[in-house]
Amino acid sequence: MRMKLFMVAVIAAIGTVFCSCDKKTGITPSSIFSFKLDGAQYQSNATEAYVTDTVYAGRKTLVLDGVTNNFGHHMELMITFPDSLKAGTYTEDVEMSLMNIQEKEPGYLGKNIKVIITGINSKHAEGTFSGVLISGETEKPLTDGTFKIVIY
Incomplete structure (x- = not known):
């Protein structure tokens, strides 16, 4: 009898925890x-972003790092x-790679590369x-670049 009562209490406690959670609380944004490169769309489906200190320059660097959904x-x-x-417009000390x-x-x-940060x-x-x-002698236009990222 004690074991049944204990199990009912555990199940009730677990149910209370799940039912009382705010659904938006546990969601990771x-x-x-x-961006588009020569008209072809590239979108990261696994993006990490972080700020680091550059040892050489002694300045902060924002790094956006991503992989396309097919890992291509x-x-x-x-x-x-x-x-x-x-926030501001940056053309110096900006690096981009694909x-x-x-x-x-x-x-x-x-x-x-020109970056316009509208909020940070x-x-x-x-x-x-x-x-x-650029890749060797080949130059392709990068357009429609956008980011809205969570910094870790």
């Missing part, structure tokens, strides 16, 4: 990191801030970017 490409955008993390994970094609590196704090950042990616 998703991040958006996407790795994409990365890095913005090193001249002084502090703040690499084929299976090495079926050469990778691309950024040239003349210690937990979130959002903005747009554009420019040109």
Whole structure:
């Protein structure tokens, strides 16, 4: 009898916990990191973003790191801030790369990348970017770049 009573109490406690939870509390916000390269859409389905201190420059760098949903490409955008993390337009110390994970094609590196950060704090950042990616002699336009990310 005691065991049945104990089991009923445990089940009731578990039910109370699940029923009283706010459904929005446990949800991890998703991040958006996407762009078009020469008209082809690239979107990260596994994006990580973090701020790091650069040892060489002694400045903060925001790193957006992502992988497309088919694990075909790795994409990365890095913005090193001249002084502090703040909204603004950045063209200096901006790096962008797009690499084929299976090495079926050469990778691309950024040239003349322009980032407009419309909002940033210690937990979130959002903005747009554009420019040109190059691979050897090949140059392709990068357009419609956008990010809205959670910083870890």
